Amino acid sequence: PAQTCRSKFPVRYDIGELVDALYAHCVEQQCNPAKMFVWVCFFCNNQRKWLRPPASVRPPNGIDVFGATLTKIKRMVCVLDDAKEAEYFKRIWTVYEVFRALALEKALGQKLVDIVLLPTALKKFLSSPGESQSVTIDVMQAQATEPEDKELILGELREIADDVNGTVSFRLKKGLGKLVGDRWAGFV
Numbered sequence: 001p002a003q004t005c006r007s008k009f010p011v012r013y014d015i016g017e018l019v020d021a022l023y024a025h026c027v028e029q030q031c032n033p034a035k036m037f038v039w040v041c042f043f044c045n046n047q048r049k050w051l052r053p054p055a056s057v058r059p060p061n062g063i064d065v066f067g068a069t070l071t072k073i074k075r076m077v078c079v080l081d082d083a084k085e086a087e088y089f090k091r092i093w094t095v096y097e098v099f100r101a102l103a104l105e106k107a108l109g110q111k112l113v114d115i116v117l118l119p120t121a122l123k124k125f126l127s128s129p130g131e132s133q134s135v136t137i138d139v140m141q142a143q144a145t146e147p148e149d150k151e152l153i154l155g156e157l158r159e160i161a162d163d164v165n166g167t168v169s170f171r172l173k174k175g176l177g178k179l180v181g182d183r184w185a186g187f188v
Helices: 015-028 047-051 062-073 092-108 119-127 129-134 147-187
Strands: 003-008 036-040 076-080 113-117
Touching: 015 036, 015 076, 015 113, 015 119, 062 092, 076 092, 092 113, 092 147, 113 119, 113 147, 119 147
Parallel strands: 003 036, 003 076, 076 113
Antiparallel strands: none
């Protein structure tokens, strides 16, 4: 049977590098890349519709849909363009979804979220992994294409912003530490 993973990445990434990163991740996870189905949420989720449905339509709650999908496919792969200044974590939707995925991961008691670097970012990171120890996530500074989207999401996260930042930062550092293995065991 085909395996499925959910891939999160900002659309400005080079598609060739994205494919290379996902292929390498499949091999590392002992999955058959030829049987891997990747659902790229940027193309599959209409997040704006979730936030602002037409008055006559009540769409499903996007976060419930996200959680149900993630529970079913059991894997979310965060593809980053940089270990320290990832575009990925400058977007409010991706920070929010990673935080929700980590909460679901904890509730289910199984790992759902993987951190992957694009090949150029991985090469840069491996040449100086210590620089990424200072990585920080700040959901309050994260951006959205539409200012109203940001305000709607912050309405839910504002009071727990420190928890969101700490939880997502910790997993990012843990994921980056895994990339360099035992050589940098003290990384996290």
